[in-house]
Amino acid sequence: MNHAGEYGAIRIYSAQIAVARRLWPDMVPALQQMLDDEIDHCAKFYAAMPERGSRPCRVMQLWSLGGSLLGLLTAMAGRRAIWTCTAAVEETVHQHLDEQLHFLENRDTGLHSIISSIREEELAHLEHAETALDGAPHSRVRTALRSLIALITDILIWLSTWGDSTRMTRALKAARANGTA
Ligand SMILES: [Fe+2]
Ligand SMILES: [Fe+2]
Numbered sequence: 001m002n003h004a005g006e007y008g009a010i011r012i013y014s015a016q017i018a019v020a021r022r023l024w025p026d027m028v029p030a031l032q033q034m035l036d037d038e039i040d041h042c043a044k045f046y047a048a049m050p051e052r053g054s055r056p057c058r059v060m061q062l063w064s065l066g067g068s069l070l071g072l073l074t075a076m077a078g079r080r081a082i083w084t085c086t087a088a089v090e091e092t093v094h095q096h097l098d099e100q101l102h103f104l105e106n107r108d109t110g111l112h113s114i115i116s117s118i119r120e121e122e123l124a125h126l127e128h129a130e131t132a133l134d135g136a137p138h139s140r141v142r143t144a145l146r147s148l149i150a151l152i153t154d155i156l157i158w159l160s161t162w163g164d165s166t167r168m169t170r171a172l173k174a175a176r177a178n179g180t181a
Pocket of ligand 2: 009034038090121122125
């Protein structure tokens with residue numbers, strides 16, 4: 001589940017870098033830094049999978065294609081579109097990681113610490129994007145774009161995790177009823 005999201009992020013940043021090399025070369029180092037982080041996240045999740053009996057994500061192709069397409073389109077649309085995309089995706093991912101952390105707290109401390117460290121870096125990505133957008137006039141197009149990308153990310157996360165998420169929600173409810181969460 002999580003590795004698929006990281007994989008999607010890798011595709012977004014890779015596509016953006018490919019376009020930015022031609023159109024916005026000054027943005028390449030920052031995007032490259034984020035790409036390196038995402039590659040690292042993806043590897044960490046992969047490494048954590050076998051011992052927990054997780055299987056690769058069933059909608060991997062969708063993440064891959066969606067990520068590339070999103071990266072390509074936003075990079076062609078301009079600098080602000082790139083940062084809007086980063087902000088929307090990272091924010092959505094961040095909320096998702098928060099839910100997982102809450103769930104894992106007393107259940108899997110190993111995975112909990114992996115996700116905590118990754119969340120720090122996702123937060124740095126989000127802050128970087130917000131700072132880059134700071135001062136740019138608010139436009140309706142940008143607000144709409146941000147909501148749209150957040151929605152797409154949410155749908156993809158939902159598609160990848162519906163089985164696990166339902167289990168997680170049920171376990172949390174049960175724990176709450178027992179007074180342990
Ligand atoms: Fe990531
Ligand atoms: Fe990220």
